[in-house]
Amino acid sequence: MTGSANSTALLTDHYELTMVAAALAAGTADRACVFETFARRLPDGRRYGIVGGTARVLEAISRFTFGPDELRELAEREVVDEATLEWLADYRFSGDVDGYPEGELYFPGSPLFTVRGGFAEGVLLETLVLSILNHDSAIVSAGARMASAANGRPMIEMGGRRTHEQAAVGAARAAYLAGFATTSNLEAGRTYGIPTSGTCAHAFTLLHDSERDAFAAQVARFGPDTTLLVDTYDITAGIETAIEVAGPSLGAIRIDSGDVGVLARQARAQLDSLGARNTRIVVSGDLDEYAIAALRAEPVDAYGVGTSLVTGSGSPTAGMVYKLVEVDGRPVAKRSSHKESRAGRKAALRRHKPTGTALEEVVYVTADGQPQRGEHDRELVVPMLRDGQPVGAPPTLDECRRRVRDGLVSLPWEGLKLSNGDPAIPTVYQ
């Protein structure tokens, strides 16, 4: 229910519009501005962040237009005056955007998404840019920690029920970026082409006169290569029934409660003793990256992850800000408090050891020229929009997913520790 015609323009803070109105009246609306999106710090104790949502932001900017419905709303509420309404009716972002490609690692101060254009056209995008990047980055960042803890075992995203119904779709996309194998969310399947999966809940077992009847119904419909949920009543009896019904070629069992480590070991032994050596064990139920790491030594074949993923595992927002850093070529910054920003349009390169391990994030003011770049260093900022138009074809979701994986490989070893710590590499300002 965004209202009319797919416009994203009202997914915006009231004050972006009043600033446009005041700047238009003052004749300052067209001053050439640079707005920079960055995180002052990583969420508490996190060692890295991962940029998520970039493609969604670019797509949302392309729909950031004020149609008759949006203009009527602004007029009726007297948010802005007639002159501003006329200006808005013609609005289409026509500036430039540069930033970190989606899936890239980021650290404090990394210039993730830089918007250049007139003040009014740039300030209007603040809320939407931050909403998407803050949400999606929080989830990709949490998901990457889980992927790293899972160490190659597949993970299934199933958290849609624990977050806003539309955020669920974005969360499923972010989880896939982070390395999750599938999602339960059908809309994410439709919108982003992500593989979806799912079989049965406890309700299905309870619906039937017996667990055996329920399993039989499921196997009758989906064949033995399905996943039977065995913990509705007694897990040992459930596994026995499951193999009796489906035979030893049963695809998988799922355990959703209890001490899943102990239960997985018992289940593995029982399945093996029943000849079901290839039946996989899927565990779910309040898993986060710590629980997943704790299950590394257990015979678990896949993890279902819900709440902790979609809520960013304790950090539901990435805390990024969108700050004006340059006006008509003049660097600007707020300077009343600890909330200071660094003035001037910036870019960044990441230094690496010859082995490929990241060493430091060098953030520099572009007007001062690029710092000396070593053989193993990498420029991080790429052009995304020029005069409002996309630069080249956007990377696919799978390319961004590989970028996440490659980024994790490039982190120094401490960077992958789940415990609280400092950023894995320092940010150096030049």
Added chain:
Amino acid sequence: MTGSANSTALLTDHYELTMVAAALAAGTADRACVFETFARRLPDGRRYGIVGGTARVLEAISRFTFGPDELRELAEREVVDEATLEWLADYRFSGDVDGYPEGELYFPGSPLFTVRGGFAEGVLLETLVLSILNHDSAIVSAGARMASAANGRPMIEMGGRRTHEQAAVGAARAAYLAGFATTSNLEAGRTYGIPTSGTCAHAFTLLHDSERDAFAAQVARFGPDTTLLVDTYDITAGIETAIEVAGPSLGAIRIDSGDVGVLARQARAQLDSLGARNTRIVVSGDLDEYAIAALRAEPVDAYGVGTSLVTGSGSPTAGMVYKLVEVDGRPVAKRSSHKESRAGRKAALRRHKPTGTALEEVVYVTADGQPQRGEHDRELVVPMLRDGQPVGAPPTLDECRRRVRDGLVSLPWEGLKLSNGDPAIPTVYQ
């Protein structure tokens, strides 16, 4: 981007569809079922919860239909078979819903939203019901703690940039329910008729050649009854300039950084000395219910609240579940672990002292009859849908908002403490 035609049907977990397919094949899809939505516990340390999102759920259910686009998606992905697709094409929820009115207090086990109908038609709604209730309730519950801490001073919701762009709209609605005066979110204004507000960010000051120029531009456009943001450079100088530019009838100043308590006191003294005795002081910047409570003794006139509100102040999801509790009149429940549910369709009444203070939440199985009801007790569950159709006109957002306020007044004194504790009243099962 939900895809086609406003349908909410794919905002759903894959397994809801596979369960429908298997139940259709097994002939169990039409068994009369009762699904109950409740929270096993409140978020850590919380003393009460508040139901949010009920009207949004009912509206979303009315759009839960499978059109050609949704059916094609399910067919192409082979989520379900042809017979199920035919059944889905005709799907419209035609059962009954009963629950707590939106804005009502809830406690562990409170039967908040009960769906009765055939298994298949009821199970399909699980994901969507939970997504909305878990998100909105988390935010109303956090917002009510803030409202209670603010003790009548107005609060402005400005957290849209810290959450998913569509969740932001739901969050603004939830904040209004909780007692917030206005939101920054324009789409929430359009969709729900909530008052919106906003004036200027630091970027507007930085855009201009001086703070004075920026203030002059804002006052020229919006008159002296505006809010000037005074902390871009030096707050004392900023206030002086603000009054010079706008005169002593300036509407308000906003302080967004620093130790806002100390700064508010200094600002009040300075404003008074400049004759601006009616100029209000708005503070913002990482406020949560604890920070708001700490500012009670300070001369603050309004609070702007962002991140902590939209992320549920540490509890971004309410953790509600949707459980099958009855099949063909037979009570059912999972029973393998601590995650047990109580079988049977339930209702609830809340007992009160003659003074109106709540005493206990009595949750009872309806088949066993209503417990004795005292003069001051109140039945909590009301009918919402019958045969899929709304029962009466839904309450307005303002009515639900009053319900939140009345609920907070009815809590025992300890229930309003912000510190961690037990639920304000016990849940008694009968």
